[in-house]
Structure formats: C-alpha cells, structure tokens
Amino acid sequence: MTKPIVRFAPSPTGNLHVGNVRTALINWLFATGQGGTFILRIDDTDTERSTAEYEQGIKDDLTWLGLVWGDTFKQSERFDQYDMAADKLREMGLLYACYETADELDRQRKLQRARGKPPIYNRAGLNLTEDEKAAYEAEGRKPHWRFKLSGERVVWNDLVRGEQAIETSSLSDPVLIRADGSYLYTLPSCVDDIEANITHVVRGEDHVTNSGAQIEIFKALGGTAPEMAHTPLLVGADGASLSKRLGSLGMGELRKQGIEPLAICSLLGKLGTSDNVEIRDSLAQLSEEFDFAKIGRSPARFDEADLQNLNAALTHAMPFETAKDRLAAVDPRAANEAFWTLVRENCVTVEDAARFVPVAFGDITPLIEDEDKDFITAAATLLPEGDVTAETWGEWTSVLKAETGRKGKGLFMPLRKALTGMERGPSVGDMLVLMGRDRALARLSGV
Numbered sequence: 032m033t034k035p036i037v038r039f040a041p042s043p044t045g046n047l048h049v050g051n052v053r054t055a056l057i058n059w060l061f062a063t064g065q066g067g068t069f070i071l072r073i074d075d076t077d078t079e080r081s082t083a084e085y086e087q088g089i090k091d092d093l094t095w096l097g098l099v100w101g102d103t104f105k106q107s108e109r110f111d112q113y114d115m116a117a118d119k120l121r122e123m124g125l126l127y128a129c130y131e132t133a134d135e136l137d138r139q140r141k142l143q144r145a146r147g148k149p150p151i152y153n154r155a156g157l158n159l160t161e162d163e164k165a166a167y168e169a170e171g172r173k174p175h176w177r178f179k180l181s182g183e184r185v186v187w188n189d190l191v192r193g194e195q196a197i198e199t200s201s202l203s204d205p206v207l208i209r210a211d212g213s214y215l216y217t218l219p220s221c222v223d224d225i226e227a228n229i230t231h232v233v234r235g236e237d238h239v240t241n242s243g244a245q246i247e248i249f250k251a252l253g254g255t256a257p258e259m260a261h262t263p264l265l266v267g268a269d270g271a272s273l274s275k276r277l278g279s280l281g282m283g284e285l286r287k288q289g290i291e292p293l294a295i296c297s298l299l300g301k302l303g304t305s306d307n308v309e310i311r312d313s314l315a316q317l318s319e320e321f322d323f324a325k326i327g328r329s330p331a332r333f334d335e336a337d338l339q340n341l342n343a344a345l346t347h348a349m350p351f352e353t354a355k356d357r358l359a360a361v362d363p364r365a366a367n368e369a370f371w372t373l374v375r376e377n378c379v380t381v382e383d384a385a386r387f388v389p390v391a392f393g394d395i396t397p398l399i400e401d402e403d404k405d406f407i408t409a410a411a412t413l414l415p416e417g418d419v420t421a422e423t424w425g426e427w428t429s430v431l432k433a434e435t436g437r438k439g440k441g442l443f444m445p446l447r448k449a450l451t452g453m454e455r456g457p458s459v460g461d462m463l464v465l466m467g468r469d470r471a472l473a474r475l476s477g478v
C-alpha cells in the first residue's frame with residue numbers, strides 16, 4: 032500500500048471535544064501506523080465564527096495529546112483556489128445560481144411533505160433564463176450556488192461501513208456557496224484534498240451523505256475520490272446520544288482534572304473496536320494495533336468512568352520522574368520519591384497525591400473511637416524507641432498483638448485511623464516511616 036496521507040479538518044469555531052479528538056486520533060493512528068502523513072487543516076471558511084484563539088486552542092490540545100502533524104494550512108488563505116474550482120464547475124454547467132430565500136425554500140419543503148413527496152430541491156434555479164436572473168438581481172437578491180448532482184448511484188467501499196451506495200437522485204443539489212459569497216465546507220474540502228493528495232478521508236458517519244456529493248465533486252474537478260472511512264458516532268454510557276456536557280467535554284477541562292493524554296487516547300482509540308479498552312504504553316502501540324477492520328458498526332459508548340479507570344491504571348504505575356514536576360506544583364513536599372511510590376496506588380490522578388501530603392508531612396485530625404482509646408494509649412507507650420524504620424511497623428504491631436490480644440482489623444484499623452485520619456489509604460507501616468516518630472506520637476495522643 033502507498034503511504035497514506037490523511038487530514039484532520041476541524042473548524043476553529045469552538046474547542047476540541049472528545050468526539051472530534053477521536054476523529055483526529057483515528058486519522059493519526061492510521062497514518063502513523065503505515066508510515067504516512069497526518070495533516071492539520073484548519074477549516075475556517077466561516078470567517079465570522081472562526082477565531083485565532085480557537086485555532087491556537089486546537090493546536091495546543093493536539094500537541095498536548097501527542098498528535099503531532101506533518102503539515103498544516105488554513106482554508107481562509109486559499110479562497111482563490113476555491114474560486115477557480117467554482118468557475119470550473121460553472122463552466123461545466125455543474126454549479127448553478129439559485130435565488131430562493133430561506134423562507135421560500137422552507138415553504139416548498141412543507142408543500143412537498145404535505146403531498147407525500149420527499150423534500151428535495153426542485154432545481155428551479157437550473158431553468159432560469161438570463162432575464163429571470165436579472166429580474167431577481169434587480170430585486171436585490173443575491174444568488175446562492177448549488178452543485179448539480181448526477182442523479183446516479185454513487186458507490187464506494189467504506190473502510191469501516193463496507194459497501195456504501197448513495198442515490199444522488201434522492202438528495203437536494205447541495206449548496207456550495209452561500210448568498211453572501213461564503214463557502215460551505217463541501218467544495219473547499221474537495222479542492223484541498225485533491226491538492227494535498229489525500230489518500231483517505233476519515234471522519235464521523237454524520238458525513239456519509241456529504242460523501243455521495245463530494246465523490247461527484249472530486250470527479251468533476253478531475254480528481255479521484257480518496258478512500259473513505261466513516262466511523263460511528265460516540266454515544267453516552269446509556270446508549271443515548273452524548274449529553275451536552277460530555278459532548279462538549281474539552282481537553283482543557285480534562286487536563287485540569289488531571290487526566291493523562293494517554294488515558295484519553297487509549298480510550299478513544301479502542302472505544303467501539305474489537306480490542307479491549309485497556310491502558311496502552313504509548314501512542315506508538317496504539318498505532319501498531321490500529322486497524323479499520325476492528326471498528327464496529329454500532330455507536331461507541333463513551334463512559335467517563337472508563338476514563339477514570341484508565342487514568343488510575345496509568346497513575347498507579349507512573350515513575351516518580353514523570354510525576355515529579357506536577358507533584359511539586361501540588362505541594363513541594365509531595366515531590367518525594369518514597370512518598371509518591373507509596374501513595375500512587377491510591378491516586379486516580381497525580382494531583383490526588385495532595386490528599387496524603389498532610390498525612391505524611393503535615394497535620395491531620397486523628398480518628399480515635401471511644402472504644403479504642405485505651406488501645407491507642409497502649410500503642411503510644413509501646414511504639415519502639417528510636418527512628419522509625421521499615422521494620423518498626425512489624426515489631427510494633429507484634430508487641431501490640433501480644434500485649435492487647437487484638438488482631439486483624441481490630442488491631443490495624445484503629446491504628447490506621449489514629450495515624451492517618453482515614454479509613455483507607457496506603458500502607459500505614461510505610462506511611463509511619465514518612466511521618467516519623469514525633470508526628471506519630473502526637474496523633475496517638477489525639478493531637
């Protein structure tokens with residue numbers, strides 16, 4: 032297979048959310064796995080809604096995720112190319128002026144529905160004489176421009192959906208240029224895909240119908256349509272469409288929550304595929320395992336709980352060197368290797384380590400139940416002399432067991448609660464080493 036060239040083509044009219052990150056990721060994994068090229072195309076033909084801030088945000092998010100691009104360009108810098116393509120289509124009689132207002136079109140569709148007909152554009156624009164057009168223009172109307180579909184069946188072998196057929200006779204001729212002269216994404220996308228030699232268009236299945244029209248545009252412009260892959264959409268854990276909150280869940284928010292890029296990529300790269308959703312070591316591993324054939328036809332269920340679980344798996348195994356700077360940002364005392372190695376198993380995110388900083392190095396409120404008071408007093412007396420070492424806990428609890436007759440939970444839980452102020456957490460014996468003798472004794476006396 033020749034090396035693929037793919038593009039991710041977001042519109043800078045908002046932040047990246049989990050849905051479009053998944054599209055970016057699938058493109059990236061496919062290209063990288065085959066030694067191909069991943070291009071970032073900024074679809075900013077809508078100059079009113081596109082902003083430089085969103086464009087920068089998209090680039091920052093992709094960089095944070097590790098989805099580096101080989102080349103990038105903006106559609107707003109290529110209007111002359113789109114104008115040339117539009118002229119070419121006009122000359123071929125495939126792009127025609129229409130003068131209906133939105134209201135008129137709406138009325139037409141209602142009428143068609145009332146008559147039991149599909150609401151397809153009636154192609155009135157195609158039959159206008161020059162005089163009729165001039166009359167509309169004299170009224171102050173500006174034309175919008177539609178692409179004339181062939182009316183034939185367009186077929187392609189979709190890498191995810193298998194053989195696809197779109198009857199273009201069942202579609203309205205798509206508007207390519209609005210009355211204000213602005214381009215919808217349909218034509219610019221084809222022009223750019225031809226020029227960048229895009230081999231595969233990989234995007235969500237909400238674009239399947241567009242693909243029918245775009246394949247005809249590719250052919251009209253003298254290109255061959257790239258291969259196509261349309262992935263099922265993301266839905267919520269309950270199978271219903273993604274809630275507004277989840278649907279717009281941005282990378283900035285996830286980053287703030289302490290979610291690791293690799294947790295996001297492991298989840299979005301495996302969701303809806305035949306592989307297990309488990310943490311992977313690297314994007315390279317995800318690339319190696321990527322195959323369109325593994326992507327199923329049903330919607331992929333996005334569950335935030337999966338993201339938390341994957342993140343926890345990464346955190347539990349994270350080396351100190353990797354976590355160090357972020358720990359220091361949480362609290363300078365947390366940037367301590369023994370501390371991190373001890374607490375990481377109890378953390379979903381690196382920042383969770385903050386909970387244990389007071390336990391190891393600061394002040395907590397000891398939890399001592401009335402029925403344990405005498406036991407805790409005995410424990411304070413029996414704490415071995417000298418510095419706390421790795422052996423202290425074993426020695427201490429053996430003596431306590433022998434002296435008080437307590438064992439198991441009855442022995443350990445009161446010590447845990449008094450020393451850490453928590454019912455659950457990392458090994459108390461190891462925590463004891465970090466907190467040291469004075470802090471331990473103070474807690475055992477209820478301070």
Ligand code: GLU
Binds near residue numbers: 041074216220
């Ligand atoms: N800007 C388009 C979108 O975000 C691109 C679609 C495509 O990948 O062709 O929907």
